[in-house]
Amino acid sequence: MKKTKDKSKVSASKNVQAAGEAPSMPSIFGKRNFYTIKDSGMVYLLALLVPLAISLVFSLASVFIARQVGVEFAKDANPLSELFSRYLWFAVIYLLISQVTFLAIWLCYHKSKRISFSTTPFSIKKAKISAVLLSMLVGVICVAGFVWLMEGCFGKLFSLWGINDGLAFEINSVPRLFLALFVLGIVPAICEELIFRGVIFGGLRKSFGMWTSVVLCGLLFALMHQSVTQLIYPFILGCVLAVVMERTGNILYPILIHMFNNFTTVILTFVFSILKIEDINTVFNVQWWGVLCAILLAALTCGILWLLYHFYLKKFTKLSESNEAKEESQNEDNKNNEHQKGNAKERFQKDDTSFVPTYENSPFMIGKIPLTLLCGLVLACIFVVISFFP
DSSP states (O other): OHHHHHHHHHHHHHHHHHTTOOOOOOGGGSOBOOOOHHHHHHHHHHHHHHHHHHHHHHHHHHHHHHHHTTOOOOSSSOHHHHHHHHOHHHHHHHHHHHHHHHHHHHHHHHHHTTBOGGGSOOOSTTOOHHHHHHHHHHHHHHHHHHHIIIIIIIHHHHHHTTOOOSSOOOOOSHHHHHHHIIIIIIHHHHHHHIIIIIIIHHHHTTTSOHHHHHHHHHHHHHHHTOOGGGSHHHHHHHHHHHHHHHHHOOTHHHHHHHHHHHHHHHHHHHHHHHTTOSOGGGTSOOSHHHHHHHHHHHHHHHHHHHHHIIIIIHHHHHHHHHHHHHHHHHTHHHHHHHHHHOOHHHHHHHHOGGGSOOOOOOTTEETTEEHHHHHHHHHHHHHHHHTTOO
C-alpha cells in the first residue's frame, strides 16, 4: 500500500510539473544564511521611511489630543517641541519609536525573507576580554577626540547659520541620566547596529570590497540621521564600526563601541547641565589656535584608531580565521560523511535545479546597486537639505 501511495504522489507531482505549475519549495531552501545587496537596499529604505511615518503619525495625534484636552501652546512655539520638553513620557516614546521600528524591521525582514537570525553574527562566548575592553575604550576615545572639532568648530558654524540639532532631551537629574543611558545609549546601540553593521554592511560586502563597503555603510549611517549637523561625526563613527565588524566578525564589538560612545555623550550632556552651561559651544574656543588644537586632537584620535587597526584588528582576524580553520578540520570527516550519505532533499536538489534560489542582478538594479538603495540615498539627501532650513 505504501508503494502505491508513493507512486501516486510521484505521478501527481509529474502531472503538476507538466501543467507548468511549480511544486512547493523544499524545506532545504527554507532559510539562507547570507545577505545580498538587495537586502541592504530594501532594509535601508524601510529603516528610512517607516520610523519617519510612525513618528509623524504619533506627533500629529499627540498634538491633536493635547489640544482637545486643553493643553495650551505658545503662539510662535512649535507644539511638538513643547510636548517634548513638558512631558517626559512623550519624549521617551518619541525617542524609542525609531529604535523599536529598527528592531521590528530587522525581525520581520528576516522572517519574511526566510533569513536565519544567525546571519548577523553575535557571540558572547567567543568574545575576547581584551577586545571587549578595547571596544569600550574606542567608544570613549571617539567622542573625546572629535567633540572639540565637532561641537567647538562645526557646532559654532552651524549655530551662526541658524541650524540647530532639533529636539533635545534634557538630562538635568540623576534619574533622567539613567533613563537617558537606556533610551539614548543602550537601545540605539543594539537596534542600529543590527540594521547597519548587520544587514546593510553584510549585503554591501557581497557586492563590494572592504573599504568601499565601509565608506558606503558610514555614508548611509550618517544620512540616516537626516540632519546636516549630524553628518560628519556619524560618518566617521559608522566607518569605524564597519571596520570593526569586518575584522572581528562579531557584531558584539560594534554594539559596545556604539554603546559607550553614546554613554560618553550622555554623561557629558549631564555634566554640562549640572554646570548650567546652556550652550556647549561656549565651552570651546573658536580662535585660530582653538581650531588648530581641535584638528590636532582629531588627528591624534585617528592615529590611535589606525594603530589599533594595524596592530590589533589584523592579528585578531588571523587568530579568528585560524580558530575557524581548526574547527573546520575537526569536523571535516563528519561533513564528508554527510555528503556521502545524502538524502532525499539532496537528490531532489540535483534532479530539479530550477528550485535553486538565485540572487543575481535584476532589472531593478543599476550596476551593482539596487533601486531601493538609490531611492533611499536620494530621499535621505533630501531630508538633510531640508534640515538646512530651520
